[in-house]
Amino acid sequence: MTGTNTTPAAAQDTDDPAADAGSLLNMLAGAATVQILHAVVDLNIADHLADGARTAKDVAWREGSDERATFRLMRAAASLGVLSYEGSGGFALTGQGRMLRSGVPGSLRSMVLIQAGQSHWQPWGLFPDAVRQGRSQAKEALGVDVFDFYARPENAERARLFSEAMGDMAAMVTRGVLAEADTRGLSTVLDVGGADGHLVLALMEADPALRGQVLDLPHAVQGAVREAERRGLADRFSGVAGDFFVDVPAADLYLLKTVLHDWDDERCVTILRNCRSATRAGGRALVVEMIVGEIGKPDFATISDMAMLCVTGGIERDLDEFDSLFEATGWRRGRTYPVGGGYHGLELEAV
């Protein structure tokens, strides 16, 4: 394998088979890269290096891991730019490595553990079948759909990590949403499939008149209640354990952040209809999602779309596809704006 090269393949098109093979091998190294990050996080290397450089021997002693394998891992991580080599066997964190520490704002530690761990990685192993069949391979790989997998008591820690990862990702868009969304005159906001509730809680912090709720599956909703307590917002907040395919409580504003992308069109229609039936004409929703752009341009949304196909059975959509869903369910799209991290806010009004 050659070193990581992030230049889009089309930009390096050549008639040189060796160069083409080299750039394909770089793409293939993506799988190894994911698992290198996985091991760096799983062995808590970023946390061990938080106060300064350490040798692989020291890290291996702290983790009880194999010394030589730990050195080889740290060397590979330094090759990727996640660690830097400081000489005399010492490795330190780079800016990217610092984002893998636990408990720091915007940490991607939980996201790595989710993306590289069983719930996502095993379905990826069956990805060609997802394309042949046009559906998620979670059932084949895990025995159940991915959200049912998280709901199993034996996967409670993985479910907690998933919600934590969602919260960390929410941090990327919170400032953008707060700058654009107008909650004046609203009394209740419902975060639909809100996980730990970071988005609705941020809106409540910004607007002391607002009452907030998170609707999520029974295993997930307690995380939101705990987060509301931690932020001192429990008196204006409640968690609703439920199923958004069955029933959605009434609210003035529905937040749907990275929920529609988990589902096919039919399931999205049910979620959006349930929100629409529970609100009045003029009621609002804010969808936060990536929007697929022009075909043929580098576009992370199209890569995420493959993960959705494979793992949850969902879809990343372009604006026309979103509008078809909104029109079919009694919503009209208004202001649409970037909110950070490649995500957009799509404001909806109930018609």
Ligand SMILES: C[S@@+](CC[C@H](N)C(=O)[O-])C[C@H]1O[C@@H](n2cnc3c(N)ncnc32)[C@H](O)[C@@H]1O
């Ligand atoms: C991709 S996560 C998004 C979480 C959150 N909105 C965010 O972006 O940070 C999808 C969420 O939908 C929840 N969910 C899945 N199926 C659900 C259902 N049938 N009813 C309610 N929530 C559900 C999951 O538990 C999870 O918290």
